Amino acid sequence: MKKAFLTGIFALMLSAIVVLQIFSDREKAKAIYSEPIVLKSDMIRLTDFGLHNAVADLLWLASIQYFGGWESRTNEKMSEYLFNATELDPQFSYPYAFGVLILPGINQTDKALELGQKGVDLKLSDWRIPYYMATTYYITKDDATNAAKYFDIAANTKGAPDNIAHIAARFGSNTSKRAQTIQIWQGIYETTNDEVVKERAKNYIIHLQIMDILDQAISIYFDQNKKYPENISDLVQAKIINQVPLDPFGFEYIVTDGKATIK
Amino acid sequence: MNNIITIAKNTFKETIRDRILYAILAFAFLFLASTYFLSSISLGEDIKVVKDLGLAGIYIFSIIIAVFLGTSLIYKELEKRTLYIIISKPVTFIDFVVGKFLGLWAGLTLNIALMTLAYLIIVKIKGGGIDYISLYSILLLIFEVAIFIALTILFSSFTTPLAGAIYSILFLYIGHSLLLLKQSAEKSEGFVKYLADSAYYILPNLEKFNIRNSVVYGITPNNGEIVYPIIYSVIYTSIFIWLAVLALKKQEL
Numbered sequence: 001m002k003k004a005f006l007t008g009i010f011a012l013m014l015s016a017i018v019v020l021q022i023f024s025d026r027e028k029a030k031a032i033y034s035e036p037i038v039l040k041s042d043m044i045r046l047t048d049f050g051l052h053n054a055v056a057d058l059l060w061l062a063s064i065q066y067f068g069g070w071e072s073r074t075n076e077k078m079s080e081y082l083f084n085a086t087e088l089d090p091q092f093s094y095p096y097a098f099g100v101l102i103l104p105g106i107n108q109t110d111k112a113l114e115l116g117q118k119g120v121d122l123k124l125s126d127w128r129i130p131y132y133m134a135t136t137y138y139i140t141k142d143d144a145t146n147a148a149k150y151f152d153i154a155a156n157t158k159g160a161p162d163n164i165a166h167i168a169a170r171f172g173s174n175t176s177k178r179a180q181t182i183q184i185w186q187g188i189y190e191t192t193n194d195e196v197v198k199e200r201a202k203n204y205i206i207h208l209q210i211m212d213i214l215d216q217a218i219s220i221y222f223d224q225n226k227k228y229p230e231n232i233s234d235l236v237q238a239k240i241i242n243q244v245p246l247d248p249f250g251f252e253y254i255v256t257d258g259k260a261t262i263k
Numbered sequence: 264m265n266n267i268i269t270i271a272k273n274t275f276k277e278t279i280r281d282r283i284l285y286a287i288l289a290f291a292f293l294f295l296a297s298t299y300f301l302s303s304i305s306l307g308e309d310i311k312v313v314k315d316l317g318l319a320g321i322y323i324f325s326i327i328i329a330v331f332l333g334t335s336l337i338y339k340e341l342e343k344r345t346l347y348i349i350i351s352k353p354v355t356f357i358d359f360v361v362g363k364f365l366g367l368w369a370g371l372t373l374n375i376a377l378m379t380l381a382y383l384i385i386v387k388i389k390g391g392g393i394d395y396i397s398l399y400s401i402l403l404l405i406f407e408v409a410i411f412i413a414l415t416i417l418f419s420s421f422t423t424p425l426a427g428a429i430y431s432i433l434f435l436y437i438g439h440s441l442l443l444l445k446q447s448a449e450k451s452e453g454f455v456k457y458l459a460d461s462a463y464y465i466l467p468n469l470e471k472f473n474i475r476n477s478v479v480y481g482i483t484p485n486n487g488e489i490v491y492p493i494i495y496s497v498i499y500t501s502i503f504i505w506l507a508v509l510a511l512k513k514q515e516l
Contacts, residue, residue, distance in 0.1 A: 094307065
Protein backbone atom coordinates (compact mmCIF):
# COMPACT_ATOMS: atom_id res chain seq x y z
CA MET A 1 0.00 0.00 0.00
CA LYS A 2 2.72 2.36 1.06
CA LYS A 3 4.82 1.34 -1.95
CA ALA A 4 1.93 2.03 -4.33
CA PHE A 5 1.37 5.40 -2.68
CA LEU A 6 5.02 6.35 -3.04
CA THR A 7 5.05 5.18 -6.67
CA GLY A 8 1.99 7.33 -7.31
CA ILE A 9 3.64 10.36 -5.71
CA PHE A 10 6.76 9.74 -7.79
CA ALA A 11 4.71 9.51 -11.01
CA LEU A 12 2.87 12.68 -10.05
CA MET A 13 6.11 14.54 -9.48
CA LEU A 14 7.46 13.39 -12.86
CA SER A 15 4.23 14.53 -14.55
CA ALA A 16 4.50 17.88 -12.80
CA ILE A 17 8.04 18.27 -14.12
CA VAL A 18 6.86 17.60 -17.70
CA VAL A 19 3.90 20.03 -17.35
CA LEU A 20 6.17 22.72 -15.90
CA GLN A 21 8.57 22.31 -18.81
CA ILE A 22 5.71 22.74 -21.29
CA PHE A 23 4.49 25.90 -19.49
CA SER A 24 8.03 27.19 -19.26
CA ASP A 25 8.52 26.72 -23.02
CA ARG A 26 5.25 28.55 -23.72
CA GLU A 27 6.29 31.47 -21.52
CA LYS A 28 9.66 31.57 -23.21
CA ALA A 29 7.99 31.73 -26.61
CA LYS A 30 5.93 34.73 -25.44
CA ALA A 31 8.98 36.58 -24.18
CA ILE A 32 10.48 39.27 -26.39
CA TYR A 33 13.47 37.79 -28.18
CA SER A 34 16.75 39.57 -27.83
CA GLU A 35 19.82 38.76 -29.86
CA PRO A 36 22.66 37.08 -27.93
CA ILE A 37 25.57 39.16 -26.71
CA VAL A 38 28.74 37.96 -28.39
CA LEU A 39 31.83 38.94 -26.41
CA LYS A 40 34.68 40.52 -28.33
CA SER A 41 37.58 38.19 -29.06
CA ASP A 42 39.99 40.46 -27.12
CA MET A 43 37.83 40.04 -24.04
CA ILE A 44 37.69 36.26 -24.53
CA ARG A 45 41.47 36.09 -24.93
CA LEU A 46 41.82 37.82 -21.58
CA THR A 47 39.83 35.17 -19.80
CA ASP A 48 40.28 31.85 -21.57
CA PHE A 49 43.55 30.73 -19.90
CA GLY A 50 45.15 30.27 -23.31
CA LEU A 51 42.49 27.84 -24.54
CA HIS A 52 41.84 29.96 -27.66
CA ASN A 53 41.24 27.05 -30.03
CA ALA A 54 38.75 25.35 -27.74
CA VAL A 55 36.82 28.60 -27.25
CA ALA A 56 36.89 29.19 -31.02
CA ASP A 57 35.36 25.73 -31.47
CA LEU A 58 32.65 26.50 -28.92
CA LEU A 59 31.90 29.78 -30.72
CA TRP A 60 31.76 27.87 -33.99
CA LEU A 61 29.30 25.35 -32.51
CA ALA A 62 27.28 28.22 -31.01
CA SER A 63 27.19 29.99 -34.38
CA ILE A 64 25.81 26.87 -36.06
CA GLN A 65 23.11 26.57 -33.39
CA TYR A 66 22.33 30.29 -33.71
CA PHE A 67 22.13 30.18 -37.50
CA GLY A 68 20.20 26.93 -37.60
CA GLY A 69 17.90 27.93 -34.73
CA TRP A 70 14.49 29.43 -35.12
CA GLU A 71 14.72 32.25 -32.59
CA SER A 72 16.67 34.90 -34.45
CA ARG A 73 14.86 36.18 -37.50
CA THR A 74 17.73 38.31 -38.75
CA ASN A 75 20.80 36.26 -37.79
CA GLU A 76 22.50 39.62 -37.43
CA LYS A 77 25.04 38.32 -34.91
CA MET A 78 26.27 35.58 -37.23
CA SER A 79 29.20 37.60 -38.55
CA GLU A 80 30.29 38.46 -34.99
CA TYR A 81 30.38 34.78 -34.08
CA LEU A 82 32.43 33.92 -37.15
CA PHE A 83 34.84 36.85 -36.86
CA ASN A 84 35.44 36.02 -33.20
CA ALA A 85 36.00 32.32 -33.90
CA THR A 86 38.55 33.16 -36.61
CA GLU A 87 40.29 35.77 -34.48
CA LEU A 88 40.73 33.27 -31.66
CA ASP A 89 41.88 30.52 -33.99
CA PRO A 90 43.04 32.12 -37.26
CA GLN A 91 44.00 28.72 -38.74
CA PHE A 92 40.44 27.37 -38.35
CA SER A 93 39.49 27.63 -42.01
CA TYR A 94 35.91 26.46 -42.27
CA PRO A 95 34.29 29.43 -40.46
CA TYR A 96 35.79 31.71 -43.14
CA ALA A 97 34.36 29.60 -45.96
CA PHE A 98 31.04 29.12 -44.19
CA GLY A 99 30.78 32.86 -43.53
CA VAL A 100 31.48 33.75 -47.16
CA LEU A 101 28.81 31.28 -48.20
CA ILE A 102 26.00 32.24 -45.85
CA LEU A 103 26.48 35.90 -44.90
CA PRO A 104 25.41 37.27 -48.32
CA GLY A 105 22.09 35.48 -47.76
CA ILE A 106 21.45 37.61 -44.68
CA ASN A 107 22.44 40.89 -46.35
CA GLN A 108 25.98 40.92 -44.99
CA THR A 109 27.86 40.55 -48.27
CA ASP A 110 30.59 43.02 -47.37
CA LYS A 111 31.19 41.24 -44.07
CA ALA A 112 31.33 37.94 -45.96
CA LEU A 113 33.99 39.26 -48.34
CA GLU A 114 35.95 40.87 -45.49
CA LEU A 115 35.95 37.56 -43.62
CA GLY A 116 36.96 35.64 -46.74
CA GLN A 117 39.73 38.10 -47.54
CA LYS A 118 41.10 37.56 -44.03
CA GLY A 119 41.30 33.84 -44.75
CA VAL A 120 42.87 34.38 -48.18
CA ASP A 121 45.46 36.79 -46.72
CA LEU A 122 46.44 34.13 -44.19
CA LYS A 123 47.05 31.74 -47.13
CA LEU A 124 44.96 29.01 -45.51
CA SER A 125 44.98 25.82 -47.51
CA ASP A 126 41.20 25.72 -47.94
CA TRP A 127 40.12 26.29 -51.55
CA ARG A 128 36.53 26.80 -50.43
CA ILE A 129 37.28 30.30 -49.10
CA PRO A 130 38.38 31.85 -52.44
CA TYR A 131 35.91 29.69 -54.35
CA TYR A 132 32.94 30.95 -52.36
CA MET A 133 34.33 34.47 -52.63
CA ALA A 134 34.42 34.12 -56.41
CA THR A 135 30.81 32.98 -56.52
CA THR A 136 29.79 35.77 -54.14
CA TYR A 137 31.54 38.38 -56.28
CA TYR A 138 30.00 36.99 -59.42
CA ILE A 139 26.45 36.35 -58.23
CA THR A 140 25.89 38.97 -55.54
CA LYS A 141 28.24 41.76 -56.57
CA ASP A 142 28.13 41.15 -60.35
CA ASP A 143 31.90 41.66 -60.27
CA ALA A 144 33.50 39.41 -62.88
CA THR A 145 37.00 40.80 -62.30
CA ASN A 146 37.17 39.69 -58.68
CA ALA A 147 35.27 36.50 -59.50
CA ALA A 148 37.97 35.54 -62.03
CA LYS A 149 40.70 36.45 -59.55
CA TYR A 150 39.28 34.32 -56.72
CA PHE A 151 38.38 31.38 -58.99
CA ASP A 152 42.04 31.34 -59.93
CA ILE A 153 43.19 31.53 -56.30
CA ALA A 154 40.84 28.63 -55.50
CA ALA A 155 42.20 26.59 -58.42
CA ASN A 156 45.73 27.20 -57.16
CA THR A 157 45.07 26.36 -53.54
CA LYS A 158 46.69 23.14 -52.37
CA GLY A 159 44.16 20.33 -52.17
CA ALA A 160 41.62 21.92 -54.52
CA PRO A 161 39.71 19.31 -56.54
CA ASP A 162 40.56 19.10 -60.24
CA ASN A 163 37.18 20.42 -61.30
CA ILE A 164 37.92 23.74 -59.54
CA ALA A 165 40.80 24.34 -61.96
CA HIS A 166 38.38 23.40 -64.74
CA ILE A 167 35.79 25.89 -63.52
CA ALA A 168 38.43 28.60 -63.18
CA ALA A 169 39.63 27.98 -66.75
CA ARG A 170 36.10 27.95 -68.11
CA PHE A 171 35.00 31.07 -66.26
CA GLY A 172 34.12 33.79 -68.74
CA SER A 173 35.30 31.71 -71.68
CA ASN A 174 32.02 31.57 -73.60
CA THR A 175 32.03 33.66 -76.76
CA SER A 176 29.87 36.49 -75.50
CA LYS A 177 32.04 37.16 -72.43
CA ARG A 178 35.47 36.16 -73.68
CA ALA A 179 36.64 39.59 -74.78
CA GLN A 180 35.59 41.05 -71.43
CA THR A 181 37.35 38.24 -69.54
CA ILE A 182 40.54 38.74 -71.55
CA GLN A 183 40.38 42.42 -70.61
CA ILE A 184 39.93 41.45 -66.93
CA TRP A 185 43.02 39.25 -67.00
CA GLN A 186 44.89 41.86 -68.99
CA GLY A 187 44.13 44.35 -66.20
CA ILE A 188 45.29 41.90 -63.55
CA TYR A 189 48.44 41.16 -65.56
CA GLU A 190 49.31 44.84 -65.87
CA THR A 191 48.55 45.84 -62.30
CA THR A 192 49.83 42.98 -60.16
CA ASN A 193 53.29 42.97 -58.59
CA ASP A 194 53.02 39.30 -57.74
CA GLU A 195 54.98 37.27 -60.28
CA VAL A 196 52.88 34.17 -59.69
CA VAL A 197 49.64 36.08 -60.32
CA LYS A 198 51.23 37.69 -63.40
CA GLU A 199 52.14 34.28 -64.78
CA ARG A 200 48.66 32.94 -64.09
CA ALA A 201 47.03 35.98 -65.73
CA LYS A 202 49.23 35.50 -68.80
CA ASN A 203 48.18 31.85 -69.00
CA TYR A 204 44.49 32.80 -68.80
CA ILE A 205 44.94 35.34 -71.59
CA ILE A 206 46.70 32.75 -73.77
CA HIS A 207 44.05 30.15 -72.90
CA LEU A 208 41.20 32.48 -73.91
CA GLN A 209 43.01 33.70 -77.03
CA ILE A 210 43.52 30.08 -78.15
CA MET A 211 39.79 29.53 -77.72
CA ASP A 212 39.13 32.64 -79.83
CA ILE A 213 41.43 31.35 -82.59
CA LEU A 214 39.82 27.88 -82.45
CA ASP A 215 36.33 29.40 -82.72
CA GLN A 216 37.39 31.34 -85.79
CA ALA A 217 38.96 28.19 -87.27
CA ILE A 218 35.77 26.19 -86.59
CA SER A 219 33.79 28.91 -88.37
CA ILE A 220 36.10 28.70 -91.43
CA TYR A 221 35.80 24.89 -91.35
CA PHE A 222 32.01 25.21 -91.31
CA ASP A 223 32.04 27.60 -94.28
CA GLN A 224 34.25 25.16 -96.23
CA ASN A 225 32.53 21.87 -95.27
CA LYS A 226 29.00 22.91 -94.26
CA LYS A 227 29.45 20.96 -91.08
CA TYR A 228 31.32 21.43 -87.81
CA PRO A 229 34.55 19.54 -87.13
CA GLU A 230 34.30 16.61 -84.76
CA ASN A 231 37.52 17.49 -82.99
CA ILE A 232 40.41 19.93 -83.11
CA SER A 233 42.51 17.54 -85.24
CA ASP A 234 40.00 18.03 -88.09
CA LEU A 235 41.07 21.67 -88.19
CA VAL A 236 44.71 20.62 -88.58
CA GLN A 237 43.83 18.11 -91.31
CA ALA A 238 41.87 20.82 -93.14
CA LYS A 239 45.06 22.95 -92.85
CA ILE A 240 43.18 25.77 -91.13
CA ILE A 241 45.55 25.60 -88.18
CA ASN A 242 49.09 24.17 -88.12
CA GLN A 243 48.82 22.03 -85.04
CA VAL A 244 46.58 21.24 -82.07
CA PRO A 245 47.34 24.07 -79.65
CA LEU A 246 48.76 23.29 -76.22
CA ASP A 247 46.76 24.77 -73.40
CA PRO A 248 48.87 26.57 -70.75
CA PHE A 249 46.88 24.80 -68.02
CA GLY A 250 47.20 21.42 -69.72
CA PHE A 251 43.53 21.05 -70.68
CA GLU A 252 42.49 19.33 -73.90
CA TYR A 253 40.47 21.40 -76.37
CA ILE A 254 37.36 19.84 -77.88
CA VAL A 255 34.55 20.95 -80.18
CA THR A 256 31.07 21.12 -78.68
CA ASP A 257 28.08 22.42 -80.66
CA GLY A 258 30.35 24.24 -83.08
CA LYS A 259 32.35 25.99 -80.37
CA ALA A 260 35.77 25.36 -78.87
CA THR A 261 35.71 24.31 -75.26
CA ILE A 262 37.82 22.30 -72.82
CA LYS A 263 37.37 18.69 -71.89
CA MET B 264 66.49 10.39 -0.06
CA ASN B 265 64.75 7.39 1.47
CA ASN B 266 62.58 9.75 3.49
CA ILE B 267 61.54 11.59 0.34
CA ILE B 268 60.65 8.32 -1.43
CA THR B 269 58.65 7.08 1.56
CA ILE B 270 56.68 10.33 1.85
CA ALA B 271 56.19 10.45 -1.93
CA LYS B 272 54.87 6.86 -1.97
CA ASN B 273 52.45 7.57 0.83
CA THR B 274 51.26 10.81 -0.77
CA PHE B 275 50.81 9.01 -4.09
CA LYS B 276 48.67 6.32 -2.38
CA GLU B 277 46.74 9.00 -0.50
CA THR B 278 46.17 10.90 -3.76
CA ILE B 279 44.87 7.98 -5.76
CA ARG B 280 42.60 6.92 -2.92
CA ASP B 281 41.00 10.34 -2.60
CA ARG B 282 37.27 10.23 -3.35
CA ILE B 283 37.26 13.76 -4.74
CA LEU B 284 39.74 12.59 -7.34
CA TYR B 285 37.36 9.87 -8.56
CA ALA B 286 34.48 12.34 -8.80
CA ILE B 287 36.60 14.79 -10.83
CA LEU B 288 37.96 11.98 -13.00
CA ALA B 289 34.43 10.75 -13.68
CA PHE B 290 33.48 14.24 -14.86
CA ALA B 291 36.65 14.40 -16.94
CA PHE B 292 35.82 11.15 -18.74
CA LEU B 293 32.23 12.31 -19.19
CA PHE B 294 33.50 15.54 -20.71
CA LEU B 295 35.92 13.72 -23.02
CA ALA B 296 33.12 11.39 -24.12
CA SER B 297 30.85 14.38 -24.74
CA THR B 298 33.40 15.84 -27.17
CA TYR B 299 32.60 12.86 -29.41
CA PHE B 300 28.99 13.99 -29.68
CA LEU B 301 29.71 17.73 -29.66
CA SER B 302 32.02 17.32 -32.63
CA SER B 303 29.21 15.66 -34.59
CA ILE B 304 27.40 19.00 -34.89
CA SER B 305 30.45 20.88 -36.14
CA LEU B 306 29.67 20.59 -39.88
CA GLY B 307 32.57 18.33 -40.76
CA GLU B 308 35.17 19.76 -38.37
CA ASP B 309 34.81 16.75 -36.05
CA ILE B 310 38.44 15.85 -35.54
CA LYS B 311 39.57 19.41 -34.90
CA VAL B 312 36.78 19.93 -32.37
CA VAL B 313 37.51 16.61 -30.60
CA LYS B 314 41.20 17.49 -30.38
CA ASP B 315 40.71 21.09 -29.22
CA LEU B 316 38.07 20.31 -26.64
CA GLY B 317 39.75 17.07 -25.57
CA LEU B 318 43.11 18.74 -24.87
CA ALA B 319 41.35 21.67 -23.20
CA GLY B 320 39.39 19.20 -21.05
CA ILE B 321 42.54 17.34 -19.96
CA TYR B 322 44.10 20.68 -19.03
CA ILE B 323 41.09 22.00 -17.10
CA PHE B 324 40.51 18.79 -15.15
CA SER B 325 44.22 18.44 -14.33
CA ILE B 326 44.16 21.93 -12.87
CA ILE B 327 40.97 21.19 -10.90
CA ILE B 328 42.52 18.02 -9.46
CA ALA B 329 45.73 19.91 -8.59
CA VAL B 330 43.74 22.66 -6.85
CA PHE B 331 41.58 20.26 -4.84
CA LEU B 332 44.40 18.00 -3.75
CA GLY B 333 47.32 20.43 -3.62
CA THR B 334 45.78 23.20 -1.55
CA SER B 335 44.91 20.87 1.31
CA LEU B 336 48.01 18.67 1.15
CA ILE B 337 50.09 20.30 3.87
CA TYR B 338 47.20 22.14 5.49
CA LYS B 339 45.68 18.77 6.45
CA GLU B 340 48.94 17.70 8.08
CA LEU B 341 49.06 20.97 10.01
CA GLU B 342 45.40 20.77 11.03
CA LYS B 343 45.59 17.13 12.14
CA ARG B 344 48.98 17.86 13.70
CA THR B 345 50.43 14.78 11.96
CA LEU B 346 53.30 16.99 10.81
CA TYR B 347 54.50 17.08 14.43
CA ILE B 348 54.89 13.31 14.37
CA ILE B 349 56.66 13.32 11.01
CA ILE B 350 59.18 16.01 11.84
CA SER B 351 59.93 14.47 15.23
CA LYS B 352 61.55 11.63 13.28
CA PRO B 353 64.74 12.26 11.30
CA VAL B 354 62.81 13.89 8.51
CA THR B 355 63.66 17.41 7.38
CA PHE B 356 61.19 19.96 6.09
CA ILE B 357 62.80 19.61 2.67
CA ASP B 358 62.23 15.82 2.71
CA PHE B 359 58.65 16.39 3.70
CA VAL B 360 57.75 19.05 1.10
CA VAL B 361 59.67 17.40 -1.75
CA GLY B 362 58.12 14.02 -0.89
CA LYS B 363 54.64 15.56 -0.82
CA PHE B 364 55.27 17.30 -4.13
CA LEU B 365 56.61 14.20 -5.89
CA GLY B 366 53.78 12.02 -4.60
CA LEU B 367 51.09 14.41 -5.76
CA TRP B 368 52.83 15.05 -9.07
CA ALA B 369 53.09 11.31 -9.73
CA GLY B 370 49.40 10.87 -8.85
CA LEU B 371 48.40 13.68 -11.15
CA THR B 372 50.65 12.39 -13.95
CA LEU B 373 48.87 9.06 -13.67
CA ASN B 374 45.52 10.81 -13.98
CA ILE B 375 46.72 12.85 -16.96
CA ALA B 376 47.91 9.61 -18.57
CA LEU B 377 44.47 8.04 -18.09
CA MET B 378 42.69 11.08 -19.53
CA THR B 379 45.15 11.13 -22.45
CA LEU B 380 44.42 7.48 -23.15
CA ALA B 381 40.69 8.25 -23.26
CA TYR B 382 41.43 11.23 -25.52
CA LEU B 383 43.55 9.17 -27.93
CA ILE B 384 40.84 6.51 -28.13
CA ILE B 385 38.16 9.10 -28.95
CA VAL B 386 40.33 10.77 -31.62
CA LYS B 387 41.06 7.33 -33.12
CA ILE B 388 37.36 6.37 -33.13
CA LYS B 389 36.55 9.69 -34.80
CA GLY B 390 38.96 8.82 -37.61
CA GLY B 391 41.85 11.09 -36.62
CA GLY B 392 44.35 8.22 -36.30
CA ILE B 393 46.74 8.05 -33.38
CA ASP B 394 47.40 11.63 -32.39
CA TYR B 395 51.08 11.31 -31.45
CA ILE B 396 51.78 15.04 -31.85
CA SER B 397 49.34 15.92 -29.07
CA LEU B 398 51.57 13.97 -26.68
CA TYR B 399 54.03 16.89 -26.83
CA SER B 400 51.38 19.16 -25.40
CA ILE B 401 50.59 16.55 -22.73
CA LEU B 402 54.29 16.40 -21.79
CA LEU B 403 54.35 20.16 -21.34
CA LEU B 404 51.09 19.99 -19.41
CA ILE B 405 52.74 17.60 -16.92
CA PHE B 406 55.50 20.16 -16.37
CA GLU B 407 53.06 23.07 -16.16
CA VAL B 408 51.12 21.12 -13.56
CA ALA B 409 54.40 20.62 -11.63
CA ILE B 410 54.71 24.39 -11.19
CA PHE B 411 51.07 24.61 -10.26
CA ILE B 412 51.29 21.81 -7.67
CA ALA B 413 54.38 23.40 -6.14
CA LEU B 414 52.45 26.67 -5.95
CA THR B 415 49.43 25.04 -4.29
CA ILE B 416 51.77 23.32 -1.82
CA LEU B 417 53.34 26.69 -1.04
CA PHE B 418 49.92 28.21 -0.34
CA SER B 419 48.89 25.10 1.55
CA SER B 420 51.79 25.65 3.95
CA PHE B 421 50.49 28.96 5.28
CA THR B 422 46.84 29.43 4.34
CA THR B 423 43.50 27.63 4.20
CA PRO B 424 42.57 25.43 1.20
CA LEU B 425 39.92 27.89 0.01
CA ALA B 426 42.28 30.86 0.10
CA GLY B 427 45.02 28.70 -1.45
CA ALA B 428 42.70 27.69 -4.28
CA ILE B 429 41.79 31.32 -5.00
CA TYR B 430 45.44 32.47 -4.96
CA SER B 431 46.52 29.55 -7.15
CA ILE B 432 43.84 30.21 -9.75
CA LEU B 433 44.76 33.89 -9.77
CA PHE B 434 48.38 32.90 -10.39
CA LEU B 435 47.27 30.60 -13.17
CA TYR B 436 45.28 33.42 -14.72
CA ILE B 437 48.22 35.83 -14.48
CA GLY B 438 50.50 33.11 -15.88
CA HIS B 439 48.39 32.94 -19.02
CA SER B 440 47.91 36.70 -19.39
CA LEU B 441 51.50 37.94 -19.19
CA LEU B 442 51.67 38.61 -22.90
CA LEU B 443 49.07 41.33 -22.38
CA LEU B 444 51.29 42.78 -19.66
CA LYS B 445 54.21 42.86 -22.09
CA GLN B 446 52.04 44.53 -24.73
CA SER B 447 50.99 47.16 -22.21
CA ALA B 448 54.65 47.59 -21.15
CA GLU B 449 55.54 48.33 -24.77
CA LYS B 450 53.01 51.15 -24.79
CA SER B 451 54.11 52.54 -21.40
CA GLU B 452 57.06 54.67 -20.40
CA GLY B 453 59.31 55.22 -17.39
CA PHE B 454 58.68 53.42 -14.12
CA VAL B 455 55.43 51.78 -15.28
CA LYS B 456 57.23 50.26 -18.24
CA TYR B 457 60.03 49.02 -15.98
CA LEU B 458 57.52 47.56 -13.54
CA ALA B 459 55.45 45.85 -16.25
CA ASP B 460 58.56 44.52 -17.96
CA SER B 461 59.94 43.16 -14.69
CA ALA B 462 56.61 41.48 -13.90
CA TYR B 463 56.56 39.92 -17.37
CA TYR B 464 59.98 38.32 -16.95
CA ILE B 465 59.72 37.37 -13.28
CA LEU B 466 56.19 36.02 -12.87
CA PRO B 467 55.59 32.42 -14.00
CA ASN B 468 54.72 32.63 -17.67
CA LEU B 469 52.60 29.56 -18.28
CA GLU B 470 51.81 30.35 -21.91
CA LYS B 471 55.09 28.76 -22.96
CA PHE B 472 53.58 25.40 -21.93
CA ASN B 473 50.62 25.99 -24.21
CA ILE B 474 51.30 24.36 -27.56
CA ARG B 475 47.79 22.90 -27.78
CA ASN B 476 46.76 25.53 -30.33
CA SER B 477 49.38 24.37 -32.82
CA VAL B 478 49.61 20.61 -32.24
CA VAL B 479 45.97 20.17 -33.25
CA TYR B 480 47.03 21.32 -36.71
CA GLY B 481 49.73 18.66 -36.77
CA ILE B 482 52.56 21.17 -36.24
CA THR B 483 55.42 19.41 -34.44
CA PRO B 484 57.04 21.74 -31.89
CA ASN B 485 60.76 22.37 -32.26
CA ASN B 486 63.24 21.30 -29.58
CA GLY B 487 63.35 24.74 -27.97
CA GLU B 488 59.60 24.78 -27.50
CA ILE B 489 59.89 21.59 -25.44
CA VAL B 490 63.24 21.95 -23.67
CA TYR B 491 62.98 25.58 -22.48
CA PRO B 492 59.60 25.15 -20.77
CA ILE B 493 60.82 21.96 -19.05
CA ILE B 494 63.90 23.73 -17.63
CA TYR B 495 61.69 26.71 -16.72
CA SER B 496 59.34 24.34 -14.90
CA VAL B 497 62.17 22.67 -12.95
CA ILE B 498 63.52 26.05 -11.80
CA TYR B 499 60.14 27.53 -10.88
CA THR B 500 59.01 24.35 -9.12
CA SER B 501 62.23 24.33 -7.08
CA ILE B 502 61.68 27.98 -6.09
CA PHE B 503 58.11 27.31 -4.91
CA ILE B 504 59.16 24.19 -3.00
CA TRP B 505 61.97 26.12 -1.38
CA LEU B 506 59.56 28.91 -0.40
CA ALA B 507 57.13 26.30 0.99
CA VAL B 508 59.96 24.86 3.13
CA LEU B 509 60.80 28.36 4.40
CA ALA B 510 57.12 29.06 5.11
CA LEU B 511 56.85 25.86 7.16
CA LYS B 512 60.05 26.57 9.05
CA LYS B 513 58.77 30.03 9.96
CA GLN B 514 55.68 28.57 11.57
CA GLU B 515 56.05 27.74 15.21
CA LEU B 516 55.44 24.03 15.16
